[in-house]
Amino acid sequence: MSSLKGNVLIGQSGGPTCVINQSLVGIIETAVGADAVDRVLGARHGIAGILAEDFIDVGKESQATLEAVAVTPCAALRSVRKKPTREECEKALDVFQKHNIRYFFYIGGNDTAETAHILNEVAVEKSYEVRLFHVPKTIDNDLLVTDHCPGFGSAAKFVASAFMGDNQDNRSLPGIKIDVVMGRHAGWLTAASLLARQNADDGPHLIYLPEVDFSVESFLADVDRMYTKHGRCLIAVSEGIHGPGGEPIINTGEVDSHGNVQLSGSGALGDFLSAKVKDGLGKGLRVRADTFGYLQRSFAGFHSEVDAVEARECGRTAMRAALAGDRPHGSVFMERASGADYHIDYKLTELRNVAKETRDMEASFLKGTNDVDSSFLDYVRPLVGEIFVPARLSDFPL
Amino acid sequence: MSSLKGNVLIGQSGGPTCVINQSLVGIIETAVGADAVDRVLGARHGIAGILAEDFIDVGKESQATLEAVAVTPCAALRSVRKKPTREECEKALDVFQKHNIRYFFYIGGNDTAETAHILNEVAVEKSYEVRLFHVPKTIDNDLLVTDHCPGFGSAAKFVASAFMGDNQDNRSLPGIKIDVVMGRHAGWLTAASLLARQNADDGPHLIYLPEVDFSVESFLADVDRMYTKHGRCLIAVSEGIHGPGGEPIINTGEVDSHGNVQLSGSGALGDFLSAKVKDGLGKGLRVRADTFGYLQRSFAGFHSEVDAVEARECGRTAMRAALAGDRPHGSVFMERASGADYHIDYKLTELRNVAKETRDMEASFLKGTNDVDSSFLDYVRPLVGEIFVPARLSDFPL
Numbered sequence: 001m002s003s004l005k006g007n008v009l010i011g012q013s014g015g016p017t018c019v020i021n022q023s024l025v026g027i028i029e030t031a032v033g034a035d036a037v038d039r040v041l042g043a044r045h046g047i048a049g050i051l052a053e054d055f056i057d058v059g060k061e062s063q064a065t066l067e068a069v070a071v072t073p074c075a076a077l078r079s080v081r082k083k084p085t086r087e088e089c090e091k092a093l094d095v096f097q098k099h100n101i102r103y104f105f106y107i108g109g110n111d112t113a114e115t116a117h118i119l120n121e122v123a124v125e126k127s128y129e130v131r132l133f134h135v136p137k138t139i140d141n142d143l144l145v146t147d148h149c150p151g152f153g154s155a156a157k158f159v160a161s162a163f164m165g166d167n168q169d170n171r172s173l174p175g176i177k178i179d180v181v182m183g184r185h186a187g188w189l190t191a192a193s194l195l196a197r198q199n200a201d202d203g204p205h206l207i208y209l210p211e212v213d214f215s216v217e218s219f220l221a222d223v224d225r226m227y228t229k230h231g232r233c234l235i236a237v238s239e240g241i242h243g244p245g246g247e248p249i250i251n252t253g254e255v256d257s258h259g260n261v262q263l264s265g266s267g268a269l270g271d272f273l274s275a276k277v278k279d280g281l282g283k284g285l286r287v288r289a290d291t292f293g294y295l296q297r298s299f300a301g302f303h304s305e306v307d308a309v310e311a312r313e314c315g316r317t318a319m320r321a322a323l324a325g326d327r328p329h330g331s332v333f334m335e336r337a338s339g340a341d342y343h344i345d346y347k348l349t350e351l352r353n354v355a356k357e358t359r360d361m362e363a364s365f366l367k368g369t370n371d372v373d374s375s376f377l378d379y380v381r382p383l384v385g386e387i388f389v390p391a392r393l394s395d396f397p398l
Numbered sequence: 399m400s401s402l403k404g405n406v407l408i409g410q411s412g413g414p415t416c417v418i419n420q421s422l423v424g425i426i427e428t429a430v431g432a433d434a435v436d437r438v439l440g441a442r443h444g445i446a447g448i449l450a451e452d453f454i455d456v457g458k459e460s461q462a463t464l465e466a467v468a469v470t471p472c473a474a475l476r477s478v479r480k481k482p483t484r485e486e487c488e489k490a491l492d493v494f495q496k497h498n499i500r501y502f503f504y505i506g507g508n509d510t511a512e513t514a515h516i517l518n519e520v521a522v523e524k525s526y527e528v529r530l531f532h533v534p535k536t537i538d539n540d541l542l543v544t545d546h547c548p549g550f551g552s553a554a555k556f557v558a559s560a561f562m563g564d565n566q567d568n569r570s571l572p573g574i575k576i577d578v579v580m581g582r583h584a585g586w587l588t589a590a591s592l593l594a595r596q597n598a599d600d601g602p603h604l605i606y607l608p609e610v611d612f613s614v615e616s617f618l619a620d621v622d623r624m625y626t627k628h629g630r631c632l633i634a635v636s637e638g639i640h641g642p643g644g645e646p647i648i649n650t651g652e653v654d655s656h657g658n659v660q661l662s663g664s665g666a667l668g669d670f671l672s673a674k675v676k677d678g679l680g681k682g683l684r685v686r687a688d689t690f691g692y693l694q695r696s697f698a699g700f701h702s703e704v705d706a707v708e709a710r711e712c713g714r715t716a717m718r719a720a721l722a723g724d725r726p727h728g729s730v731f732m733e734r735a736s737g738a739d740y741h742i743d744y745k746l747t748e749l750r751n752v753a754k755e756t757r758d759m760e761a762s763f764l765k766g767t768n769d770v771d772s773s774f775l776d777y778v779r780p781l782v783g784e785i786f787v788p789a790r791l792s793d794f795p796l
Contacts, residue, residue, distance in 0.1 A: 065791070072566060074566035074569070078570050164698035165693070166692055171472070177663075265575075265688065271669075274663075288663025291688065292693070293688030295693065297567070298566060300563035302700060393474045394463060396455040396459070
C-alpha cells in the first residue's frame with residue numbers, strides 16, 4: 001500500500017519511436033486522479049529539463065489532446081541524448097526534492113535505464129523517497145529481459161513494407177540494390193526485412209546483421225552468386241555491421257555522450273558498399289544504395305496497432321506499480337506466453353537488469369553469414385500485425 | 399466508330415510509382431470483352447519486351463488478381479529504361495504486325511511519351527494501322543499539359559508524412575537535418591514537404607528546388623539564420639538542385655540511355671551538404687542527412703486514394719479513346735475544373751505535346767530562393783487527400 005504523496009514527473013530520452021507517446025499517455029492517464037498524486041509534470045528534454053527545472057503541467061491536458069499526442073511519433077516531451085554525471089544526478093535529486101517529485105518515470109532505451117538506475121542509487125544514498133521507473137522503448141529491440149521493445153513493431157512494419165516495395169522496384173527495374181537499416185548493436189530491425197520475402201525469388205536475397213562479422217570479400221561473392229541466380233539482388237544491411245573484433249566498416253568519426261559512434265544520418269555505409277560492388281563486380285552494373293534513416297523511427301501515420309497498444313500498457317503498468325508501492329523502482333518488461341496464441345504479460349524487473357547492456361539476436365534466428373532463419377517470422381509477425389502484401393501478375397504465356 | 403480489330407498490347411516504362419498498376423488494370427478491364435479486342439497482352443520490361451516478343455496474356459487474369467495487382471506498387475509488367483533507336487522502333491512495328499497488335503498503350507513519363515511518339519511516326523510511315531496511346535505516370539509530376547501526374551499524389555503524401563515525422567524528430571532532438579527528395583528537373587515533390595508545416599515553428603524551415611539556382615554560400619547563411627531563430631533546422635532539398643547554368647552540385651558520373659545523370663540511389667548529395675554545414679557553421683553542430691530514395695516511389699501499403707482513382711481512370715480513358723477511334727493516337731491528361739471544389743476531367747492531347755520536355759513549377763509557387771508559396775497548398779492538398787497530422791502537448795506552465 002502506497003502512502004507516498006507527491007508529484008509525478010515524466011521524461012523521454014534517446015531516439016524517437018512512433019509509439020513513445022503511447023507510453024507517455026499511459027502514465028499520465030493512470031496518474032491523473034490517483035489519491036497519491038498531486039500534479040503530473042513533464043520534463044522537457046529528459047534529464048536536461050530536470051536539471052534546468054524546465055517542467056510543463058501535462059496533467060492539465062485534455063483527453064482529446066492526449067489521444068492525438070499518443071498517435072504522434074517522437075517524444076512529445078522532447079528528448080535528449082545526455083549521460084548525466086554523478087554530480088548532475090545529485091543535482092537532479094535536489095530538484096526532485098524541491099518540487100516534491102515522488103514518482104519519476106523515464107521512457108527510453110538501455111542508456112535511459114542506466115540513468116534511471118544511477119538516479120535511484122543517488123536517491124537511496126540521500127534517503128530521498130522516490131518511486132523510480134524505467135519504461136522501455138527502442139526501435140532497435142535490443143533491451144535485455146523483455147521479449148521485445150515498444151517501438152520495434154512499428155519500425156519493423158516500416159522496414160518490411162519498405163522492402164516489400166523495394167523488392168517490386170528491383171523486380172521491375174533489375175539491378176543490385178543495397179538498403180541500410182538502423183540497429184547499432186543488434187540486427188532485429190534489419191531481420192524484419194525477411195517479412196518481405198513472399199515468393200521464392202523475392203528479396204531481400206541477402207541479409208547482413210551485426211551479430212555476424214562482416215567481410216567485404218564474402219559480401220561480393222554473395223552478391224555475385226545471387227545476381228547470377230536471380231538477375232537482380234536486393235540486400236538488407238544493418239548500419240551496425242562490423243569486421244572481426246568490432247572493427248567498423250567505415251568510421252564517420254562522430255561520437256555521442258554515451259560513447260556511441262554516429263551511424264545514422266549519413267549515406268556513407270551504403271555508398272561505400274555500392275562502390276565496392278561496382279569496383280569488384282563490374283563498372284557497368286546498376287548498383288544503388290538507400291539508407292532508410294530517420295523515417296524508420298518517425299514516419300507519421302504508419303504504425304503497428306499491437307505496438308501502440310503495448311506501448312500504452314507499458315506506461316500504465318509502470319504507474320500502477322509505482323502507486324502499488326510493492327517495489328520502489330523497476331523497469332517494465334513484456335513476457336510472451338508460450339503457446340500458439342500471442343499473449344503478453346506485463347511485468348517488472350530491477351533497473352540494473354536492463355541498464356547499459358544490449359541484447360543480440362539469438363543464434364537460432366541467424367542463418368549462415370547472410371540470412372535470417374524462418375523461425376524469426378513466428379517471433380516478429382505478431383509484433384508487426386496486419387501488413388499490406390503485394391501481388392503479382394500470373395504471367396500467363398501466350 | 400472503330401472497325402479496327404486485333405490484339406491489345408500494354409507496356410510500362412521508367413521509374414515506378416505506387417499507382418502505376420492502377421492504370422494498367424484500368425486499360426485491361428476496359429479492353430477485355432470489347433468487340434474490337436481479341437487478346438489483351440502485356441510486354442515485359444516495356445520496349446525491351448516488345449523487341450524480344452516477351453509477351454504475357456494479361457486478359458486471362460481474374461478480377462481478384464487484377465485488384466490485388468492494382469494496389470501493388472511498381473510496374474507489374476516490369477519496367478525498362480531504354481530509349482529505342484529508329485531501327486528498334488521499326489523492328490517493334492514488325493513485331494506489332496506479326497502479332498496483330500492494333501492497340502498499344504505505353505504507361506510512363508516524358509521519355510516514355512517520346513518513345514510512343516516515335517513508334518507512331520514509324521507506324522504512319524509503314525502505313526500500319528495501330529492506335530497508340532501514352533498513359534502518364536511519374537512521381538516527379540513534371541509532364542506537360544496535364545494538371546498533375548498519376549503517381550505524384552501518393553509520393554507527395556509519402557514526402558509530407560516523412561517531413562511531418564521528421565519535424566517531430568528534429569523538435570524532439572534538435573539539430574540540423576537535411577532531407578533529400580526525388581525530382582530530377584522539377585521541385586514538385588520536394589515542395590510537397592510544405593504540407594508538414596502546421597505550426598509557425600514547424601519545419602521544413604528551408605526548401606530548395608531545382609527551379610532556383612543553388613549556392614552553397616547562401617545555403618549556409620540561410621541555415622545559420624534559421625538555426626539561430628529556432629534552435630533547430632529541418633531542410634528539404636531536391637536531388638535536382640544545381641548551380642547557375644545547370645552546373646551540378648556533385649556529379650556521380652553515371653548516365654542512363656536517355657542521357658539522365660544518376661541522382662537517386664546514393665546519399666552523396668545529402669552527405670556533401672551535411673559536411674558543408676559542419677565545415678561552415680561549426681564542427682560541434684549535430685548535422686544529419688537522409689536521402690529518402692526509392693521509398694518515395696515504391697513504399698508498399700501507403701498511397702493517396704485520389705491518386706489511385708485517377709490513375710485507374712487515366713488507363714480507362716486511354717482504352718476508351720482507342721476503341722472510340724476518334725483519334726489514332728494521343729496522351730491522356732487531367733484538367734482541373736476551376737472553382738472551389740476539386741474536379742478532374744480526363745482528356746487527350748497529341749503525343750508530341752508531352753514527349754521529351756518537362757514542366758517546371760510555376761514561378762507563382764516559388765517564394766524567394768528557399769521556400770514555397772502557400773498557394774501551392776491549394777494545388778497539392780486535393781492530390782494527397784487525407785493525411786495524418788501530428789499533435790503536440792500544450793506545454794502548460796507550472
